[in-house]
Amino acid sequence: MKNTFAEIILPLALKGTFTYSVPDFLLNIVKPGCRVEVQFGRSRFYSGIVASIHQNPRDDIKLKEIIDIIDEKPIIDKAHLKFWKWVAEYYACSLGEVMNAALPSALKLNSQTLLIPGFAINEEHDNLPDDAFILWEALQQQDSISLDMARTIVGKKQITKTLESLIYKGIAELREELKDKYQPVKLRHVNLLEPYKTKPDLAFALLDKSEPQTNAFLAILQKKQEFVATNEILANPLIKEHAIKGLEKKGIIHSQYLEVSRIKEETDSFEGELELSPQQQSAYDGIYSAWNTQNVVLLHGVTGSGKTVIYKKLIENIVNEGGQVLYLLPEIALTTQIIKRIEKMLNLPVQVYHSRENIQKRVEIWKGAKDSIPLILGARSSLFLPFSNLKLIIVDEEHDNSFKQRDPAPRYNARDGALVLANIMKARVLLGTATPSLESYFNFKNNKYGYVQLNERFGSIGLPEVELVDLKKARSQKSMKGPFSFYLLEEMRKTLDSKRQIILFQNRRGFAPAIQCEVCSWTMECRQCDVSMTYHKKLSEMKCHYCSQTSTLPKECPACTSTRLKLMGFGTEKIEEELQILLPEIRIGRIDSDNARSKKRLEKIIYEFETGKLDVIIGTQMITKGLDFNNVGLVGIINADQILNFPDFRSAERAFQLMCQVAGRAGRKEKEGKVIIQTAQTEHPIFKDIMKSDFKSFYYREIRDRAKYHYPPVYRNIILEISHKDLNTLWRAASLLSNQFQKKYGNRVLGPAEPMVSRVKNQFLLEFMFKLEKQSTLLKLIKDHIHALMDTLSGQKEFRGLRFKIDVDPQ
Ligand SMILES: [Zn+2]
Numbered sequence: 001m002k003n004t005f006a007e008i009i010l011p012l013a014l015k016g017t018f019t020y021s022v023p024d025f026l027l028n029i030v031k032p033g034c035r036v037e038v039q040f041g042r043s044r045f046y047s048g049i050v051a052s053i054h055q056n057p058r059d060d061i062k063l064k065e066i067i068d069i070i071d072e073k074p075i076i077d078k079a080h081l082k083f084w085k086w087v088a089e090y091y092a093c094s095l096g097e098v099m100n101a102a103l104p105s106a107l108k109l110n111s112q113t114l115l116i117p118g119f120a121i122n123e124e125h126d127n128l129p130d131d132a133f134i135l136w137e138a139l140q141q142q143d144s145i146s147l148d149m150a151r152t153i154v155g156k157k158q159i160t161k162t163l164e165s166l167i168y169k170g171i172a173e174l175r176e177e178l179k180d181k182y183q184p185v186k187l188r189h190v191n192l193l194e195p196y197k198t199k200p201d202l203a204f205a206l207l208d209k210s211e212p213q214t215n216a217f218l219a220i221l222q223k224k225q226e227f228v229a230t231n232e233i234l235a236n237p238l239i240k241e242h243a244i245k246g247l248e249k250k251g252i253i254h255s256q257y258l259e260v261s262r263i264k265e266e267t268d269s270f271e272g273e274l275e276l277s278p279q280q281q282s283a284y285d286g287i288y289s290a291w292n293t294q295n296v297v298l299l300h301g302v303t304g305s306g307k308t309v310i311y312k313k314l315i316e317n318i319v320n321e322g323g324q325v326l327y328l329l330p331e332i333a334l335t336t337q338i339i340k341r342i343e344k345m346l347n348l349p350v351q352v353y354h355s356r357e358n359i360q361k362r363v364e365i366w367k368g369a370k371d372s373i374p375l376i377l378g379a380r381s382s383l384f385l386p387f388s389n390l391k392l393i394i395v396d397e398e399h400d401n402s403f404k405q406r407d408p409a410p411r412y413n414a415r416d417g418a419l420v421l422a423n424i425m426k427a428r429v430l431l432g433t434a435t436p437s438l439e440s441y442f443n444f445k446n447n448k449y450g451y452v453q454l455n456e457r458f459g460s461i462g463l464p465e466v467e468l469v470d471l472k473k474a475r476s477q478k479s480m481k482g483p484f485s486f487y488l489l490e491e492m493r494k495t496l497d498s499k500r501q502i503i504l505f506q507n508r509r510g511f512a513p514a515i516q517c518e519v520c521s522w523t524m525e526c527r528q529c530d531v532s533m534t535y536h537k538k539l540s541e542m543k544c545h546y547c548s549q550t551s552t553l554p555k556e557c558p559a560c561t562s563t564r565l566k567l568m569g570f571g572t573e574k575i576e577e578e579l580q581i582l583l584p585e586i587r588i589g590r591i592d593s594d595n596a597r598s599k600k601r602l603e604k605i606i607y608e609f610e611t612g613k614l615d616v617i618i619g620t621q622m623i624t625k626g627l628d629f630n631n632v633g634l635v636g637i638i639n640a641d642q643i644l645n646f647p648d649f650r651s652a653e654r655a656f657q658l659m660c661q662v663a664g665r666a667g668r669k670e671k672e673g674k675v676i677i678q679t680a681q682t683e684h685p686i687f688k689d690i691m692k693s694d695f696k697s698f699y700y701r702e703i704r705d706r707a708k709y710h711y712p713p714v715y716r717n718i719i720l721e722i723s724h725k726d727l728n729t730l731w732r733a734a735s736l737l738s739n740q741f742q743k744k745y746g747n748r749v750l751g752p753a754e755p756m757v758s759r760v761k762n763q764f765l766l767e768f769m770f771k772l773e774k775q776s777t778l779l780k781l782i783k784d785h786i787h788a789l790m791d792t793l794s795g796q797k798e799f800r801g802l803r804f805k806i807d808v809d810p811q
Pocket residue numbers: 517518519520521522557558559560561562
């Protein structure tokens with residue numbers, strides 16, 4: 001009999017698949033898309049995915065056998081394997097790296113995985129199979145066990161299935177998951193037990209002698225709710241904790257911790273907005289007619305025009321026909337606020353998939369996608385879910401650059417991936433935004449996408465009035481207080497007087513972006529990276545935003561010993577402090593990645609702002625992501641120049657998007673709002689476009705530049721970054737590469753050049769940039785060529801430690 005072999009994808013950054021032989025007991029059981037346990041190298045075990053099965057023996061090496069199969073049915077099917085292959089090929093990475101991005105971590109256990117006791121470790125678990133029982137016991141006694149240790153404990157190599165069931169039951173957790181785990185807020189609640197619930201008189205009789213307990217019982221009764229939060233009852237000074245305990249002891253009530261949403265339940269946001277306005281109706285019709293000829297439609301709707309209501313109708317249609325919808329949003333926009341609103345509006349259970357969901361939930365949704373759950377809301381990685389009947393992908397805020405994954409590989413863009421996936425699955429795509437990316441608008445202009453515009457804000461509220469403050473003038477006339485012009489301050493006071501709220505935007509976090517010596521101009525730079533360190537006042541430390549290294553604030557200049565050290569510029573933290581001094585009575589919240597690192601913090605601040613407990617929010621671009629407030633009267637952009645002068649070909653596009661998005665936060669609901677932009681470049685043409693919200697004018701100016709300088713979307717770019725800890729070695733490698741590239745691609749390749757930050761974590765960096773015509777057949781050649789050169793260099797002793805990073809369509 002012929003031997004059977006399987007090509008396996010392993011979660012490694014190594015090219016290609018790995019051949020294993022299929023043992024007899026797994027013949028006809030192992031199928032493409034199933035996970036299997038295999039040994040790799042001398043001592044590592046992985047769960048890999050079967051890519052294909054064949055009978056072509058390889059006689060060059062002795063092949064290992066597959067140890068066991070994990071899934072009885074494939075967890076991904078052919079269509080998704082095809083998509084994985086596209087991602088690997090287009091973004092020049094390994095299939096294993098795609099697998100890493102695609103599978104939730106609970107589905108890709110390997111030797112190095114560490115298991116720790118889970119939340120349900122001490123609960124009762126009946127009927128556990130023997131292997132699971134032994135591991136449960138082990139986890140009760142140890143802080144953590146590795147997979148290899150688990151194999152020894154059970155005395156078997158095949159344990160992945162068992163471990164997955166332990167994770168699923170909450171008995172075990174993965175240690176890596178702990179890093180950024182989202183902790184739901186739980187509050188103690190009580191509920192009345194029978195017979196006292198229906199016959200309170202029985203309880204009163206029982207409580208005859210205890211006045212505190214009677215009071216507590218009455219308070220619970222009067223709430224007329226199934227579950228009553230104890231903190232609400234305890235707010236009454238007559239009611240004491242021990243009385244509640246007493247009631248519980250007597251069996252009258254039961255208490256437990258329940259998860260509560262921090263967001264008010266009675267969102268009124270969609271009252272009366274559920275029907276399409278005439279403009280929305282015609283946009284909706286436009287989308288369907290565009291879909292007749294184009295698979296992808298760009299919905300360009302100004303902020304506040306009610307794109308979500310249109311999504312709702314589209315989703316309903318698909319779901320009623322039994323199809324599945326994937327609704328993609330930038331990760332940061334997946335706040336409880338937005339999810340609740342969408343859920344409420346759609347009147348459908350919404351499954352949310354992103355990296356902060358807990359591990360059981362993610363596995364559940366993974367399986368659900370296969371079982372056709374109708375709607376999944378997710379961040380970029382939900383593109384890899386194994387949908388069985390996907391009919392529509394909505395990419396909301398399609399311009400957002402967080403759809404692009406930077407590190408690690410695959411450096412994919414979920415918006416672009418969505419188009420390919422939709423093509424494979426025969427689904428349609430809707431890209432929604434108020435400020436289209438140049439890419440998407442360019443594709444519409446070149447007849448690749450359909451296009452539908454929605455120009456009117458809902459309820460005909462006008463777009464906010466945009467005013468510029470000339471910082472050059474304000475500085476020379478000394479009409480500034482710290483970062484605020486007198487004019488902005490005055491408008492802020494007016495807004496607060498009329499009981500409306502303010503959003504201030506500053507794209508720098510921390511306190512002061514740099515510290516400088518006034519005598520010799522020395523600035524403090526990170527020892528490991530080529531950037532200046534930012535002062536964080538609350539932590540009272542200098543911090544590098546590239547490698548997170550910290551140091552103390554120097555007392556004197558190390559170059560000239562002068563003590564005249566000056567903090568330069570304004571970060572969000574300093575703006576918060578200055579504002580609190582100028583307007584001591586107001587309540588300020590700050591949203592940046594320092595202060596709102598956890599989802600919980602972020603949602604708390606949003607909630608407080610939404611419910612009027614804060615007057616002002618100061619934030620970085622985190623505040624532009626889909627947040628929707630009702631009472632914002634003024635938006636202030638503290639310094640537009642920082643955004644405009646960022647040395648990157650996309651800086652104008654980003655500035656336009658950022659400022660339009662921030663401006664869109666002003667004046668929702670019935671009242672109009674105002675936007676004040678502070679800038680030293682009032683003559684810059686971008687401001688005219690923003691003030692008139694004239695996307696077209698902006699687009700045509702910008703696209704001319706992109707064409708002229710060979711940038712996307714007119715051209716295609718690839719960046720090859722190489723790095724090494726020794727600068728000389730790095731340059732030697734770079735000049736070898738440069739010779740090869742120059743010969744073949746001439747002026748289509750630039751570099752080697754130092755990137756803006758040319759040293760990070762003690763690694764020196766150099767970049768090559770390829771600029772190719774869109775139709776060029778060179779794309780694949782170049783990627784293959786880079787890989788071949790990478791292999792050659794990596795094989796040479798002197799270039800050991802050289803690292804490569806390929807970024808196709810860099811953002
Ligand atoms: Zn100095």
